[in-house]
Amino acid sequence: MKTIAQFTSVATVAILLLFSSCSNKQQGANPMMGGQVAEYLIQELKPQNITLYQAFPATLEGEQTVEIRPRVAGYIEKIFVDEGDYVKKGQLLFQINANDIRAQVRSAEAQIKVAESQVATAKIELEKTEPLVEKNIVSEFQLESVKTNLQAAEAQLAQAQANLANAKANLEYTMISSPTDGYIGTFPYRVGSLVSSSVAQPLTTVSNTSTMRAYFSINEKAFLQLTKNLEGATTGEKLANLPEVDLILPDQSVYAQKGKIEIASGVIDPQTGAINMRASFPNAEGNLRSGGSGNIRLPNYMEDVLLVPQPASYEIQGKHFVYVTNSENKVVNTEIQIVAGDLKDVFVVTSGLKAGDKIVVEGITTLRDGMQIKPKLAGQAVANSNQPSNN
Structure with a gap:
């Protein structure tokens, strides 16, 4: 009889434990809450407009940034501006010593005078020869020779005039002005430096800013x-x-x-x-x-996007998840695609959720997929604009 009573007692305890376990499973209770359904803060997702940066x-x-380079060789004689100055278009910047070029100008002017005299002489010779040809005193060949001499003298005159124009242009190049408005750069060369068109660095730069x-x-x-x-x-x-x-x-x-x-x-x-x-x-x-x-x-x-607070999500192997509550107040582990952008506290969800979904926003580390909770609806905790700091 004693054995039968002990067996009956053990069976009764087992049945009670089994019933309790089934009851807990039906309610989805958190074991840490002593069999009671825990309360969790949830948030309903609503489309919002946001600006990501x-x-x-x-x-x-x-x-416009222009390199100032010399077009003639010579020593820098004067610098009219300083580094960092703001200059206007046409303002004088550098002066290169022009003594040699002035000598070239004088030489070219002298060559012109010589060439002009040669042209004058050739013209006189032609004027003398033409009547003699008409009177058959000299031959046509000699007349052509005189004409050729005149053409050669005129060509020498043209060459001398070109040399003078080139010398005068070089003389103007010794005065270097700014081609644009802007700020002066650094000066790698100073007064007394020998420069030319082949120098490695420009005299300076002018930046139109x-x-x-x-x-x-x-x-x-x-x-x-x-x-x-x-x-x-x-x-x-x-x-x-x-x-x-x-x-x-x-x-x-x-x-x-x-x-x-x-x-x-x-x-x-x-x-x-x-x-x-x-x-x-x-x-x-x-x-x-x-x-x-x-x-x-x-x-x-971005218009009509869903925003999820970062604490409401967790990451596993590069994938992001949130807990969504269903109609039975059970949580469903849901994968989402996000854009982080420059937002500090929220993610922009690109897929995985829809408007009206309710997600758990606090205490997600204690949740398990399919667990039943007691939801407590939170206010709209996510700001609907992203205003960057202007500090």
């Missing part, structure tokens, strides 16, 4: 994403419809003037997969200088 390193160059050009590269994928939804049949037409861009300066401040992307190269670099692009920025106040650097910030406006 991408930054690309850029180098700055003036609209009224409009600055920012050169940067963008990978092929980003370029396609940037332009695929723009209107226009050609790349040029698409670029014309791009929004204005910002220039982030090295101190992380934002340049006051907006820029515009003008061109994109027609060839993709096979080694880097990058496309070279150019944006222009007004620079009337001269705050930007050639050779400077910065970052081009491109805006990407």
